[in-house]
Amino acid sequence: MTVTAPRGSQKTVPPATAVTAGTSELRELFTRNLRTSGIYVALIALVALFAVLTGGASLSPGNITNIVLQYSYILILAIGMVIVIIAGHIDLSVGSVVAFTGAVSAVTVIKGGMPWWAGVAAAIATGLLIGAWNGFWVARVGIPAFIVTLAGMLLFRGLTLVILGNVSLSPFPDGAYGQIASGFLNGLLGGPGYDVFTLVVFAIAVIGYAVSQWRTRKARISYNQMVSSFPLFILKIALVAVALMAFAWQLATARGLPIVLILLAVLIMAYSVVMQRSVFGRQVYAIGGNLSAAALSGVKVQAINFWIFVNMGFLAAVAGVVFSSRSNGAQPGAGNMFELDAIAAAFIGGAAVSGGVGKVIGAVTGGLIMAVMSNGMQLMGVDQSMQSVIKGLVLLLAVAFDIYNKRRAGSR
Incomplete structure (x- = not known):
């Protein structure tokens, strides 16, 4: 039975009535976003911890710059x-692809005598x-990505050894390639x-961030969604x-x-927009969240999976160019274990093991956590083996936290 209110007694609640959240709502906001908020808190805590343990050396201008230069390729891979x-796959071949594309670029420029941009173009191509190769076997043939990329890890590492003749190739003939x-x-x-x-560039970035957050807040208010109080909103922007x-x-x-920081910023902004506001991004989330439902709703699963791996090949090539530029040459062992660092960054940054969950900025933050840990431990003189132990424990705890949150949400 439907009950209709008398004429003239109906009231329309204006959208602005749902603007701010009280104490209980704020607690719900924090709880609901605990994993996302937690990685930022963890990053800040790590920065503060290593600043104390290293006597401020980790926050020196030179060291901050070195972190950007040394770990940029890991963030690109992440x-x-x-x-x-997010799509429910994994790629174990990216470290070998970094080595192979870097080697192709080095051979093109150093042995072939071509200009630096030709080496970059050859690496990207x-x-x-390689991405199309992996995507074909995963999307069209139906072989699990774990197997395809495991084979790719061996295949492209071997091809790297072949084209380099199992020796390093350096240096690049001019300084243009190294400037990348x-x-x-x-x-x-x-x-x-x-x-x-x-300072001007970063000031513009701050203004852009504030405008973006303000527009997001207004959009949420217009849809009667919960938002934090205005003072807390301003405090977040200020921090x-x-x-x-x-x-x-x-x-x-x-x-x-x-x-390289400009390159990284462009990639982060572009891929954040693609994943959050494009049809392709929504379809990637749909495939990872529920493959059968995505297929039934008209998502072209094969095509999306194919382009996901093409994109991964492209970004691995970009990372290969950056790494070879940083190294001023190509080495047979380049990119070793890079795939594990990229996977760890994604999981620490909030990606779910089962797929369907994750953000680009979260993965980058996870990569920064790994970078700060590695850099801090290096400054403290921690043994390399112990660094691996600590990284492994951090990754395990991040995944355990993800599983715990899912079980807690399912029990409600």
């Missing part, structure tokens, strides 16, 4: 890996072909002892602004804005 994991991973933009706007251009500008100051007082 962006692609989290998309693969190779990465796309080790170059800086500085002095464009001058500055008394620091680079003004770096992010302080963190970004502090990071910018460290870079500005060192060598300026790393070119």
